[in-house]
Amino acid sequence: MVFYWGWRISQEGMKPSVQARRTAALAYLALLPFIMFLLLRVLYLQHDPDPVMQNRWEVSFPFMDKVNTFKINPWPMEVVANFDTRWMFLKAAVINSARVTLLSIVLCVILGTIVGVTRLSSNKLASTMATVYVEIFRNLPLAVLLFLIATQYGLQAPLFIEERFLLGGAVFYSNQGIWFVTVASYQRLVMGLVALALLRAALRHMDRIEPRFIITPRTPQEHLRRPFSTLGWRLEALASDILLIFAAVIFINFLVPFVSTNGGGIEAFIAMAIIVYALSVTSKLDDDGMNALQIDDSESGLRKRFTIWVAAFAVAAGIAVSKGLSWPDYIKDRNGDGVIDSPGAWDIAEGTGFEITPFFLAMILGLTLFTASTIAEIVRGSIQSLPRGQVEAAISLSLNPFQRLRLVILPQALRSMVPLFNNQFMNVWKNSSLAVIVAYSDIFYVILVMMNNVGKLIPLFILLLITYQAGSLAISAVMNWYNTRVTSVKI
Template sequence: MDVRGLTSSLPRINSPRDVLTGYLAPILAVYLFWGYSNKFFGMSVDYISSMARDITVAGSQMNPSYVPMSTLTLVAGGLILISFLLVKNELPTIFRGLREGDFESILKCSTSLFAIACFVVSYVLLTVVLEFSPGAQVPFFFFGGAVVAGILLLQDNIPDFLAIRPSNVQYAMREPSILVTAGSMLVFVILTLNISMVPAISQDIPFFLSVITLITVFYWAWRLSHEGMKPSVQERRTAALAYLALLPFISYLLLRVLYLQHDPDPVMANRWEIKFDFMDAVNTFKINPWPMEVEPNIDSRWLFLKAAIINSARVTLLSIVLCVILGTIVGVTRLSNNKLASTMATVYVEVFRNLPLAVLLFLIATQFGLQAPLFKEETFLFGGAVFFSNQGIWFVTVASYQRLLLGLIGLALLRAALRHGDRIEPRFIVTPSTPTQHLKRPFSALGWRLETLLSDLFLIAAAVLFIDLFLPFASTHGGGGAAALGVALLVYAFMIISTVDDDGANTMEIDDSDSGIRKRFTIWVAAIAIAAGIALSKGLSWPEYVKDWNGDGVIDSPGSWHIAEGSGFEITPFFLAMMLGLTLFTASTVAEIVRGSIQSLPRGQVEAAISLSLSPFQRLRLVILPQALRSMVPLFNNQFMNVWKNSSLAVIVAYSDIFYVILVMMNNVGKLIPLFILLLITYQAGSLAISAVMNWYNTRVTSVKI
């Protein structure tokens, strides 16, 4: 034995730090990984042994935690298979081959096909052919198989193993990696079938699996650290190493969830039973929804959840709009040469950015309740246009929202007409050639001028239909199908507009001279005046203060005074606190995004705008913000999703949002996990929707290269 060679490979010690990094750190890592692996493998083995034990007496199952072997195989085996396929990353190739009928490319993914075949064979053997003992064979089969799968992924030579034939078996047997692959599978099969004959393993399966996992993980970590492989091989083996290192925890987590659904404790089993039939029962507590009204002891919990989602969505959307406006103003002001304005903007950012949102919401809610006048004080502002009290704020509003919608439609049609007048003939237009392209540009056969005009008009029509179809869904107990149709139409209209822009048909030349701006300003002022006249043609709805609720001519006690239903527009103190808190908090971050994006622009862009004699406002609107927007949008995406998720703090101000309603339901019915799943799905769906919209807008902003 070459002792000198062995000692020369050890880390050299030149300082105490070398002792720490060369010896103590690896020893500590081995100790910690051993404890982690042994702990989680031990609990996982206990869970799967308990669930696999079939105790049937007179046709009745006496083991409350029993799970059929078919389910165990699908869950545990499915986890191994999915992890294996994700590490190999051959599924896209397989799906593409199936879609295109290219079976040769599918056959090249022999490793993934081998894994799928092993899963199918294992499922048949466990559920039909073999009957393993729950104490040793079942846990060893699943967890031993998972460890072997990790070893095969690290060896990364399944195609070579499958290519062994009688003619090349001697050559294959001289390859150490082939021997490890074949040997690990052979030993696994032999031990699974005869594990009771090896007490050292059967009596302490977690110990044996932890030893194998520890040796494999640290050996391959050492090999991968030398980076002597191709980048693609290095990447696959790194992913395989991560799978094997995380295997004990992932197995425990999955089996823990499965076990809790069959927990012997009835209280715990009730909490973890993933069924949603309890949501069909009537709800027993009251919330403050708008525009959809729900009644306790009458409406189901599903309707209360729907009302809570609408509450969260409306406060989120309004806060997003307001925080962008306020944040943009503050961000631009921070760059102002006016020291007073820039200092005030800086103070705002530093105060609200460093203040926890929960504290801010609490301060707003408490101060509003303390400082706002009592309801009986009859505090009207602006000649009765606003009624202000600690129970809410009522604003004067239009008497007919249909007329308001007509006015908005008129403004949208004017915008379409102005865009149509500004269009010029494109230099090049992509001609649709496939059915999919024709679907995205249904008006292409009419020529570029009519196509662009009809695309704008179709968007307006889709928006009107969306409002008409979505409002019943938001204000009544039904309308889900119609709302989905409205959303689909709106998305399709935006897709048409985007495709027309991308294909070069929507080319415009806008007159930004002083005379052109004055002309457009005059047109818009006149149009807004006409639209306002249409919206106000049926008058206004003023807040009506009622002291005689039964109409008998006698003033009732102040406790029964109220604003007449249908008069004015109400903003509750809970909604106001949430809106102000989310807006002020998020606007401080938005301001920094705006400031940083503007400062990142080359100075030459501003100087070029100055050389064109553009006013400061024109420079900001035409040059600075359009270019800065490219770097703002991805950051805005994160902030908008934060607004949606931060709305869960509404419980602080007693606003009936999703988290508040589900939290009360949890306390009432005890169905923790099903309600938590609903909560998770709701917030995830909202975040994905925001991300999808912002990603689409980001593609629009970055479609033009600069």
């Protein structure tokens, strides 16, 4: 019957949109018996006469309020086995997956862009090496790659007792992790970044020119998205930049307690809403043409701007390190009695340096190398899809290769890259579930162990599906918003 109606639909001369809707309805109709069977099967198991089976399939979450019994390796949120609840362990696992995903996305975009551009290089050695990289890592299963990285790092990295330091003690590395020197006060680091952001806002204010058409908000919705319109075109844009800076400070201030303690949930969501509103205000100004800039790109102007930024970075760095640095403190005498402990008790003092665990490092390397090979092909294909006349026009303007790439080629190729980047970023989020291979405590690992310990299959599977779906939707929402910013023609 399904095949018959599918044939009938294909024979009718209807519009493609109507045919697509009818085909989708037919597909849902064909899947309806299977869906009903699964629902009835779950209902039967939930009302099974066996109490053990009924408890296993019951959709309720009181068991998540009980203490968890196994250990994980989270950061920055610390959870303690036999003390914190399963909800806290799930939150720590979500943070673990989110941080490895976000960092991998940034690194794979950088590496993939470099490799993709290198594949088009006139240098045969560079293009061949980039092609070899793409062909190797694109055709290597991610699970195998993660296994190889984890095992080879454990075999090749030096033992902890070998005391391997780099850069005068700024870096300590071993098979138990890598420790870097860091600032002693992260509050001072944020203050330095705020100083740089305020300088950027001031420079944009000086470079801003009067727009050709001044658009005045008329509706309440437009006034909401342009709350500083009464200040005039110059001060309105400056106020929106300052609003964005302070929204970011508020967001960081409330995000840190949320990701490092068991509280701060409502405050973090409110801070997120504030920064989203600040971004919408800036976006509305750009759409209305109120952020027109005219930058002095002459030799003297560029030299002046470079001098200002060098001085600003020096001041920001001074603010960041004003309370000193935290160096990795390698201790051999835990008791302080002057007697060196056995090598098995040597360690880096708690709270000194910044630690990167081998599990986190293996996940970052695996996801970055694997995804960058696909992103490199996206970059290469997007660049080659541009009309040849664009490159020739850039050459006629006497632009050097780097300027052609930065000012002409990549901005236009970005329009076709972003939708494909969206798919790859969601793949990174979903591929992080392979963290169990390298013993990294992600969502899937924590849920899997809870299933074995508690036996609550359906509730834990629901939590797993909701978490991954929420992450995918968040990535898709951000990329769709960015796509509207870089796409001039909407189809």
